[in-house]
Amino acid sequence: MGRLFGTDGVRGVANADLTAELALGLSVAAAHVLAEAGTFEGHRATAVVGRDPRASGEFLEAAVVAGLASAGVDVLRVGVLPTPAVAYLTGALGADIGVMLSASHNAMPDNGVKFFARGGHKLADELEDRIETVYEQHRTGAPWNRPTGAGVGRVTDYTEGFDRYVAHLIGVLPNRLDGLKVVLDEAHGAAARVSPEAFARAGAEVVTIGAEPDGLNINDSCGSTHMALLRAAVVEHGADLGIAHDGDADRCLAVDASGEEVDGDQILAVLAVAMREAGQLRKDTVVGTVMSNLGFKTAMEREGIHLVQTAVGDRYVLESMKAEGFALGGEQSGHVIVLDHATTGDGTLTGLMLAARVAATGRTLADLAGVMRRLPQVLVNVPDVDKSRVNTSPEVAAAVAEAERGLGTTGRVLLRKSGTEPLVRVMVEAADIEQARAVAGQLADVVKSALG
Incomplete structure (x- = not known):
C-alpha cells in the first residue's frame, strides 16, 4: 500500500x-x-x-x-x-x-x-x-x-x-475595521457564512462573491485559485481591498484597491512588520518555506527581521514555529499561521488582521504591500510523471545545474513533487519574467521527458 x-x-x-x-x-x-x-x-x-x-x-x-x-x-x-x-x-x-x-x-x-x-x-x-x-x-x-x-x-x-468561532476571531483583532469596504470571495466553500459575518461584526462594509455553495460549485472559477472575479469586483465596487479564500478557508490571498493581487509572501511581510512594531513578533523572526520569494527574504533583511525557511507545507512551518517559539509563519500560497491565535493556517483570521492593519495605519494595501518587491516567479506543474524520481534523476539534476549557472545570483530554481497531487512543480525565479518563463519551460520539458 x-x-x-x-x-x-x-x-x-x-x-x-x-x-x-x-x-x-x-x-x-x-x-x-x-x-x-x-x-x-x-x-x-x-x-x-x-x-x-x-x-x-x-x-x-x-x-x-x-x-x-x-x-x-x-x-x-x-x-x-x-x-x-x-x-x-x-x-x-x-x-x-x-x-x-x-x-x-x-x-x-x-x-x-x-x-x-x-x-x-x-x-x-x-x-x-x-x-x-x-x-x-x-x-x-x-x-x-x-x-x-x-x-x-x-x-x-x-x-x-x-458563533463561538466567529467570537474568537473578533476577540483577537487589534482594532476594528470601521470605514473599510471589503470584497470577500468565499470560493463557494466552508467560510461562506463565517467570513462575511466576522468582517461585518468587525465593522467593515462587506460585499461577497462566491458565497452560495450548492455542494457542486466549490472552487469553481472562484476563490484563491481563480482571482479574476475578485480583482474585477474590488474595482467595480470601489473597495479598499479584497480577500480570497480556498474551499476550506485555511488560506488567504488579497487584492488591493486597484485590483492587483497581494500574495501570501506580501501578506506575511505586512503582518511581520505590524507584529514587530507591536512587540508581538517573538525573536524578530518569521517562518517561510523554500518557495518564499527572494523579494520577501530581501525585504525581511532590510526590516531587521530574520527569516527561517522550511520544506513546503504549513505543517512544517508550524513545526518550526512550535519548536523555536516563533509567532508568525506561512506560505506564499496564503497559508498564514499566527500561533498565538491559531494552530493552523486561518484564512479568515489572516484577512481580518490584514484589513485591521489597513484600518489602523490609514495606508492603502498597495502601500503596505510595497514593503517587498516580488521577483518574477514562474511555477509550472508537470502532470503524469513519476514524481518519486524528481530528486534522483541524473537528467533532471543536470538540467537544474545548467539552469542555475545561467541564472547566477539573480534567480533560483526549485523542483519538488506535490504532496497532494500526482505532479512535479517547477519553480523558477529570475530578475526578468521572460527569462523565468523560458527556464521554467525548458525544465518542465526535461522533467516530462525524464520522468514521464
Missing part, C-alpha cells in the same frame, strides 16, 4: 479513491492509535467533526462519525465550517480528536480527511504512519476491540460552533 497521507491529510476522488469504507477505517484506526499514544489519558474520548460543503462530504461525514462512535469516541458534529474552525474548536472544547472533511483548493470531485490531535494540532508524521499501519491491519482482517452497550460513542450536533 502506498502512503495514504500527503502533506495535508488523505485526499482523492470521493467515492473512487476516498471511499466511505476508507474514511470509516481511518477513523477507527485514528481512535486506536491516539488511544495507544496516551492521548485519551484514561477518559472517554471526544471528537469534533466538520466538513466543507462538497456533496461527498455528507456521506463521508457519516462514515467518519460511524467509525469514531464505533470505537467508543463521543462525536460533536459541527457541520459546515472552515478547517481552522474545526482546529480551534478541537482545542477550545478540550476534544481529543478533530476531523475535517475537505480537499481544500482541489476541484469538487475530490475530497479529503484531515485529523487533528488534542489542542487542534495536525498529527505528526509518525502518528499518520501508525494510523496507516493499523488501518491496513484492520482492513486485512486483524481483530480490534469493539465496545458494546454503553461503551459505544454518542453523536451530538454542536450548533454553537459557528
Whole structure:
C-alpha cells in the first residue's frame, strides 16, 4: 500500500479513491492509535467533526462519525465550517480528536480527511504512519476491540460552533475595521457564512462573491485559485481591498484597491512588520518555506527581521514555529499561521488582521504591500510523471545545474513533487519574467521527458 497521507491529510476522488469504507477505517484506526499514544489519558474520548460543503462530504461525514462512535469516541458534529474552525474548536472544547472533511483548493470531485490531535494540532508524521499501519491491519482482517452497550460513542450536533468561532476571531483583532469596504470571495466553500459575518461584526462594509455553495460549485472559477472575479469586483465596487479564500478557508490571498493581487509572501511581510512594531513578533523572526520569494527574504533583511525557511507545507512551518517559539509563519500560497491565535493556517483570521492593519495605519494595501518587491516567479506543474524520481534523476539534476549557472545570483530554481497531487512543480525565479518563463519551460520539458 502506498502512503495514504500527503502533506495535508488523505485526499482523492470521493467515492473512487476516498471511499466511505476508507474514511470509516481511518477513523477507527485514528481512535486506536491516539488511544495507544496516551492521548485519551484514561477518559472517554471526544471528537469534533466538520466538513466543507462538497456533496461527498455528507456521506463521508457519516462514515467518519460511524467509525469514531464505533470505537467508543463521543462525536460533536459541527457541520459546515472552515478547517481552522474545526482546529480551534478541537482545542477550545478540550476534544481529543478533530476531523475535517475537505480537499481544500482541489476541484469538487475530490475530497479529503484531515485529523487533528488534542489542542487542534495536525498529527505528526509518525502518528499518520501508525494510523496507516493499523488501518491496513484492520482492513486485512486483524481483530480490534469493539465496545458494546454503553461503551459505544454518542453523536451530538454542536450548533454553537459557528458563533463561538466567529467570537474568537473578533476577540483577537487589534482594532476594528470601521470605514473599510471589503470584497470577500468565499470560493463557494466552508467560510461562506463565517467570513462575511466576522468582517461585518468587525465593522467593515462587506460585499461577497462566491458565497452560495450548492455542494457542486466549490472552487469553481472562484476563490484563491481563480482571482479574476475578485480583482474585477474590488474595482467595480470601489473597495479598499479584497480577500480570497480556498474551499476550506485555511488560506488567504488579497487584492488591493486597484485590483492587483497581494500574495501570501506580501501578506506575511505586512503582518511581520505590524507584529514587530507591536512587540508581538517573538525573536524578530518569521517562518517561510523554500518557495518564499527572494523579494520577501530581501525585504525581511532590510526590516531587521530574520527569516527561517522550511520544506513546503504549513505543517512544517508550524513545526518550526512550535519548536523555536516563533509567532508568525506561512506560505506564499496564503497559508498564514499566527500561533498565538491559531494552530493552523486561518484564512479568515489572516484577512481580518490584514484589513485591521489597513484600518489602523490609514495606508492603502498597495502601500503596505510595497514593503517587498516580488521577483518574477514562474511555477509550472508537470502532470503524469513519476514524481518519486524528481530528486534522483541524473537528467533532471543536470538540467537544474545548467539552469542555475545561467541564472547566477539573480534567480533560483526549485523542483519538488506535490504532496497532494500526482505532479512535479517547477519553480523558477529570475530578475526578468521572460527569462523565468523560458527556464521554467525548458525544465518542465526535461522533467516530462525524464520522468514521464
